[in-house]
Amino acid sequence: MGHKVVVFDISVVRALWETRVKKHKAWQKKEEERLEKSALEKIKEEWDFVAECRRKGVPQAQYCKNGFVDTNTRVLDKIERTSVARQSSRVKDRDKRSNPFVFELSGAQWKELPDWLKEQTHLKEWHVHSTLIQIIPTYIELFQAMRILHLPKNQITCLPAEIGHLKNLKELNVSFNHLRSIPPELGDCGNLERFDCSGNLDLMELPFELSNLKQVTFVDISANKFSSVPVCVLRMCRLQWLDISSNNLSDLPQDIDRLEELQSFLLYKNKLTYLPQAMLNLKKLTLLVVSGDHLVELPTALCDASTPLKFISLVDNPIDKTQCEDNDETIESEQDRQHFDKEFMKAYIEDLKERVVPSYPLS
Known part of the structure; x- marks a missing residue:
C-alpha cells in the first residue's frame, strides 16, 4: 500500500501567513498607541495642562469636567482669550454676592483699576494686592464711606492728594509698593487708626502734617x-505699635518717651549704637526688638527680669548677596527678602505670646 501524499496549494499557505503577519503588525501598532497613551503619559499631559492653566489664571472649574481634566487645547485657547474680559465681571459679581461694600482685586493681569469702579462710591473697603497697578485715580475722593484701604504689593508710585478727603478712613496699607513720598493731605484723615507703608525701600520721610493723626x-x-524717627510719629499720642526696623537709624530721639502708650517697638536691622535712658519711661512697653551687632550701651533696667518687657536682642548676620549665575534660577528681589523677614518676625512675635522669653544682656 503506497503512502498518501498531501498536496498544498502554495498560494493558500502564503495568504494564510500574510493574514497572520498583518494581524500581528496591527496588534503591535495598537500596543504602541496604547503605551503612548498609557496612564503615566496621560498623567504627565494632564499635569502640564493644569500647570499652564494655572499660569494663565484659568479657574479649575473651566478645565475640569465631572472631576476629570479636559486637555483639549482649544478649550485653553478659548478660555485664555476671554479670561481677562470676564475677570472684571466675575470680581464685580462676587463682591456683590459676598459683600456689597467690599471690593477685591488681585493678579498680574491688572494694570489699572476697572472703569466701573468709579460708580461704586458706596464701597467701604478696597483690597487690591499683587497687581501691576501704578496709579490710584483721583476719583478715590468720591468714596466717602471708605473705612479700609488695603493696597499692598502693587506697583504704586504715588498716592493722590485727594486721599485726604476720606474722612472716615481707619486703615491704610500701602506696603511693598514703589512710593517715594506720602501726601501731606493724609493728615486730614483724622479717624485713621492703622498706617502701614513698609517695604517701599526708598521712602525717607513722612510729612509733618501727619502729626494731626491723633487716633493712630x-x-x-x-x-x-x-x-530718624519722623517727628510726626512722635506726636501720635495714642501709638501702641511702632515698627521702624530695616532702616538707617543711628540713634533714637531723646524724647522718645513722648510715646507714652507704646507697647511694641521693633528696631532690628538698623545702625543703633545705644538706647537712650528715656526708654525707661515707656511704662507700657512690653516688646522691644533690637539688633545686637552695633549696640554697645543700653539701660540695664531693660533687661531686668522684674519688668514686663520682653527684650529681644538679635545678632545680625550679613546677608549673602552672591547669587547663582544659572539663568534658570530667579534672583530674589530686595522687596521679597524684606517681605520674608517681616513674615518671619510676625510669626516669631506671635509665638512669644505663648511663652516667657528670657533676657540676655549684651556682653
Whole structure:
C-alpha cells in the first residue's frame, strides 16, 4: 500500500501567513498607541495642562469636567482669550454676592483699576494686592464711606492728594509698593487708626502734617530709608505699635518717651549704637526688638527680669548677596527678602505670646 501524499496549494499557505503577519503588525501598532497613551503619559499631559492653566489664571472649574481634566487645547485657547474680559465681571459679581461694600482685586493681569469702579462710591473697603497697578485715580475722593484701604504689593508710585478727603478712613496699607513720598493731605484723615507703608525701600520721610493723626495706634514704616524717627510719629499720642526696623537709624530721639502708650517697638536691622535712658519711661512697653551687632550701651533696667518687657536682642548676620549665575534660577528681589523677614518676625512675635522669653544682656 503506497503512502498518501498531501498536496498544498502554495498560494493558500502564503495568504494564510500574510493574514497572520498583518494581524500581528496591527496588534503591535495598537500596543504602541496604547503605551503612548498609557496612564503615566496621560498623567504627565494632564499635569502640564493644569500647570499652564494655572499660569494663565484659568479657574479649575473651566478645565475640569465631572472631576476629570479636559486637555483639549482649544478649550485653553478659548478660555485664555476671554479670561481677562470676564475677570472684571466675575470680581464685580462676587463682591456683590459676598459683600456689597467690599471690593477685591488681585493678579498680574491688572494694570489699572476697572472703569466701573468709579460708580461704586458706596464701597467701604478696597483690597487690591499683587497687581501691576501704578496709579490710584483721583476719583478715590468720591468714596466717602471708605473705612479700609488695603493696597499692598502693587506697583504704586504715588498716592493722590485727594486721599485726604476720606474722612472716615481707619486703615491704610500701602506696603511693598514703589512710593517715594506720602501726601501731606493724609493728615486730614483724622479717624485713621492703622498706617502701614513698609517695604517701599526708598521712602525717607513722612510729612509733618501727619502729626494731626491723633487716633493712630499702629504704624509700620519698616524696610525704607528713614535715618530718624519722623517727628510726626512722635506726636501720635495714642501709638501702641511702632515698627521702624530695616532702616538707617543711628540713634533714637531723646524724647522718645513722648510715646507714652507704646507697647511694641521693633528696631532690628538698623545702625543703633545705644538706647537712650528715656526708654525707661515707656511704662507700657512690653516688646522691644533690637539688633545686637552695633549696640554697645543700653539701660540695664531693660533687661531686668522684674519688668514686663520682653527684650529681644538679635545678632545680625550679613546677608549673602552672591547669587547663582544659572539663568534658570530667579534672583530674589530686595522687596521679597524684606517681605520674608517681616513674615518671619510676625510669626516669631506671635509665638512669644505663648511663652516667657528670657533676657540676655549684651556682653
